[in-house]
Amino acid sequence: MSLLLPLLLMFALLSGLLSIAVGPAHIGLPAMVAAIEGKGDPIVRAILLDLRLPRAILGLVVGAMLGAGGAALQGYLRNPLAEPAILGISSTAALGAVIAIYFKLADTYSWLVPLFAVIGAVLALIPLLALSARGESALTLILAGVALSTLAGAGISLALNLAPNPFAAMEITSWLLGSLEDRSFKDVLIAAPCVAIGLALLLGQGRALDALSLGEDGARSLGTDLRRTRLQMLAGIAIGVGGAVAVSGAIGFVGLIVPHLVRPLTDRSPSAVLLPSAVAGALLLTTADIAVRLVPTAMPLKLGVLTALVGVPFFVRHLLRERRLW
Amino acid sequence: MVTISCRDLDVDLGGRRVLSAIDLDFAAGALVGVIGPNGAGKSTLARAMLNLVPTAGGSVAIDGAELVGLAPSHVARRVAYLPQGQEIHWPLSVERLVGLGRLPHLAPFSRIGPVDQAAIESAMAQTGTLPLRERIATELSGGERARVMLARALATEAPALIVDEPLASLDPGHQIEVMALLAARARAGGLVLVILHDLAAAARYCDRLVLLHHGRVVGDGAAGDVLSDAALDAVYGISAWRGEAEGAPLFVPLRRRD
Known part of the structure; x- marks a missing residue:
């Protein structure tokens, strides 16, 4: 346990550095050092600092948020199947982005797409809080999330349906697949503060999540203020996951799988899984983002496609091994 | 010394009155059994005393202070609660689970310290769960789990303890052990409230019984007075045999009234 976090941090950092080193243009180590020192070929510097560095940072930031979001929600909803998308916030964020793409707002200002996504995520809080205000049951929240993602999904379908030409539809689908390609520091500026707020809100919930493993009455009798916990959980997910989805599109499975991989290496309490899940999520997503660049395909492979493709068999194997515990 | 008092307490659940006009005072030093048929409002009374259900009228006070104005963490340090059903959602080790009581x-952001560890050890020793320390709580048998959950409540070391149905799924040996443990805590100056279905155990171990029926207190006092023929007939619809063994009352439900 004590070694887990330092090891994960080291690997996450390595994956970040590797992400800067890998790409279609081969850049040797001396050229990289020169670029960091502010010397050398300006094109090489531009590739490293303006293209690869923001992409590496986004991989770490988005992955951390998805991992921590999954761990926090699994603890909060006491459901091993929970993941950041379960509350419908990822879907409303995606809908926000799709609206921006549909109305071609991105053509004027590219940062309007992620901004609309964040707005979509935060707007989801209104129905979620209203629906869950009457009771503290986890099931109410899950049902509200299902309703919300269905509604947002319908909105996205509508946009695809009404898309004036195949290219517009293509642009929307492409965004929905999830990717970190061609991101800039503008995206980092949108995602990083959102994720920082989200992580701060979620990582502080460890104590309440532990208490919740005794059920709602058990948690409250241990002095947990469930109202506050719910508010901080929902706000943390909406702001953090909203910010992450805003720049990456929908990347499935990382938030579901990471807590399950981390849990057996801890004492299995929700609080112990939180922080390692954030770091492991950063590591996993960055590694996957390196992999999509290395796999030779005719069209560039989308990150969200890869995480789901590789994630499912891995996850099933893991669940079969751990099933005695459920 | 801790006290809990209910004044003219009403509780509604789902638009139905579940508790009405409850007036009860509990003080340290006695083992109090709360009995009554299914749906009489026993668990709701316990939950109302911990502010886990909203009250429709009246009030609950802990140490004379109104419950609704108290910080949840303060209440948690004064009153430990073991809910019915023993929910455990994650495969925690027994020691970690008992530690939740701290x-x-x-x-x-602080960790379990030496004082906390001592409380955990003591709670596990009292419930005979020390040998289970490394086991996964979700893989325990029903009886083992019941004792581990009791240890979790004891680990809080709150002066008051409210336990809902601790005897369910326990064998006779462990039933006796748990009742003796609760009685000993009460004698040592604790306030112990135990919700029971087992009238024999209630009669034998409790210093005072509170009998609930349709959300009202219909009996309050020593076992001999509360479990009268008339009350048993009116509330449970049963008759019973009474005796005495080793200086404590024996009570055996006999037959249902036709």
Whole structure:
């Protein structure tokens, strides 16, 4: 346990550095050092600092948020199947982005797409809080999330349906697949503060999540203020996951799988899984983002496609091994 | 010394009155059994005393202070509660689970300290769960789990303890052990409230019985007075045989009234 976090941090950092080193243009180590020192070929510097560095940072930031979001929600909803998308916030964020793409707002200002996504995520809080205000049951929240993602999904379908030409539809689908390609520091500026707020809100919930493993009455009798916990959980997910989805599109499975991989290496309490899940999520997503660049395909492979493709068999194997515990 | 009092307490659940006009005072030093048929409002009374259900009228006070104005963490340090059903959602080790009882005492982001560890050890020793320490709580048998959950409540070391149905799924040996443990805590100056279905155990171990029927208190006092023929007939619809063994009352439900 004590070694887990330092090891994960080291690997996450390595994956970040590797992400800067890998790409279609081969850049040797001396050229990289020169670029960091502010010397050398300006094109090489531009590739490293303006293209690869923001992409590496986004991989770490988005992955951390998805991992921590999954761990926090699994603890909060006491459901091993929970993941950041379960509350419908990822879907409303995606809908926000799709609206921006549909109305071609991105053509004027590219940062309007992620901004609309964040707005979509935060707007989801209104129905979620209203629906869950009457009771503290986890099931109410899950049902509200299902309703919300269905509604947002319908909105996205509508946009695809009404898309004036195949290219517009293509642009929307492409965004929905999830990717970190061609991101800039503008995206980092949108995602990083959102994720920082989200992580701060979620990582502080460890104590309440532990208490919740005794059920709602058990948690409250241990002095947990469930109202506050719910508010901080929902706000943390909406702001953090909203910010992450805003720049990456929908990347499935990382938030579901990471807590399950981390849990057996801890004492299995929700609080112990939180922080390692954030770091492991950063590591996993960055590694996957390196992999999509290395796999030779005719069209560039989308990150969200890869995480789901590789994630499912891995996850099933893991669940079969751990099933005695459920 | 801790006290809990209910004044003219009403509780509604789902638009139905579940408790009405409850007036009860509990003080340290006695083992109090709360009995009554299914749906009489026993668990709701316990939950109302911990502010886990909203009250429709009246009030609950802990140490004379109104419950609704108290911080949840303060209540948690004064009253430990073992809910019915023993929910455990994650495959925690027994020691980690019992350690959850220390949550009300821990400052934010601090870890289990020596004082907490001592409380955990003592709670596990009292419930005979020390040998289970490394086991996964979700893989325990029903009886083992019941004792581990009791240890979790004891680990809080709150002066008051409210236990809902601790005897369910326990064998006779462990039933006796748990009742003796609760009685000993009460004698040692604790306030112990136990919700029971087992009238024999209630009669034998409790210093005072509170009998609930349709959300009202219909009996309050020593076992001999509360479990009268008339009350048993009116509330449970049964008759019973009474005796005495080793200086404590024996009570055996006999038959249902036709």
